[in-house]
């Protein structure tokens with residue numbers, strides 16, 4: 001399935017509350033201006049590239065900061081402690097982009113004290129811990145009118161599910177684990193690192209057993225991951241008003257977690273086909289109509305294709321070229337407020353013939369004479 005791919009490692013985002021100011025480090029001279037938490041909508045229409053990652057990172061940072069207990073875990077064990085990943089968070093690193101406090105500094109201009117100190121001595125933390133499944137991505141193309149009024153789609157999502165052979169354990173059935181000989185079952189390796197400031201201990205996750213402290217015979221089916229790729233049909237309700245670049249999140253429909261961890265989410269990226277006659281700008285629809293110069297002068301009635309089907313539109317007498325006529329509430333329902341609709345703007349183009357028949361020419365010349373007699377200005381379209 002080529003519409004799929006792994007989005008990111010994992011995350012939970014609730015981000016309802018703002019982080020309590022008291023939870024911050026003591027030194028913080030100017031009051032921090034925290035941005036509003038990300039909206040808890042099922043969909044969001046942020047089209048900015050990279051906004052996805054930013055959005056989620058901020059969500060994570062909020063979650064960490066708004067929960068004292070989690071913050072304590074983070075301070076002690078880092079992101080791995082929260083996510084249940086493997087320990088290994090050595091002295092030198094650990095301040096990369098996965099540190100929520102540095103994310104805050106990046107986006108909101110500093111003010112967050114460090115104070116996270118070097119790690120060490122995690123005593124086998126992270127062994128056999130559950131891990132959340134990956135988020136998955138699906139590209140969905142829908143028709144113009146399906147985006148306007150919403151639709152139901154059945155999509156075939158390819159993601160990782162628990163391996164039936166080993167029941168998700170990753171261990172070959174009938175075998176039993178043995179103590180890892182590289183780390184003697186500790187799950188980590190401690191080495192001394194000499195620096196100008198002295199000798200520091202560096203703790204590394206055991207590369208052989210991945211921090212488990214045990215060697216297992218991997219399952220033949222899943223290669224030890226405990227999960228296999230499998231398709232699933234999902235009935236998806238696309239809400240009215242989505243547009244190109246809209247994303248829908250389907251909670252819990254990403255890949256299965258590892259060792260009973262929670263599943264990731266499924267992100268559906270919407271693409272909308274163009275329409276032959278109608279263009280869309282947000283909740284407004286635009287289209288063009290061509291009328292003859294005679295109809296512009298005398299007025300007329302034309303048929304306009306709208307999202308509701310063909311609608312008769314009155315062209316008033318004396319309509320000027322380039323006039324925009326508004327068909328109120330014939331636009332797109334606002335996402336999340338399907339009762340509120342945009343308008344349909346009809347741009348009138350007046351066609352002036354390049355060649356006239358003999359009769360027509362005679363009539364226009366008569367018109368010109370009568371205008372000259374009436375001392376009216378030149379005939380204008």
Ligand SMILES: [Zn+2]
Pocket residue numbers: 163164165166167168169170171219220221222223224226227
């Ligand atoms: Zn397996």
Ligand SMILES: [Zn+2]
Pocket residue numbers: 180181182183184185186187188206207208209210211212213214
């Ligand atoms: Zn080991």
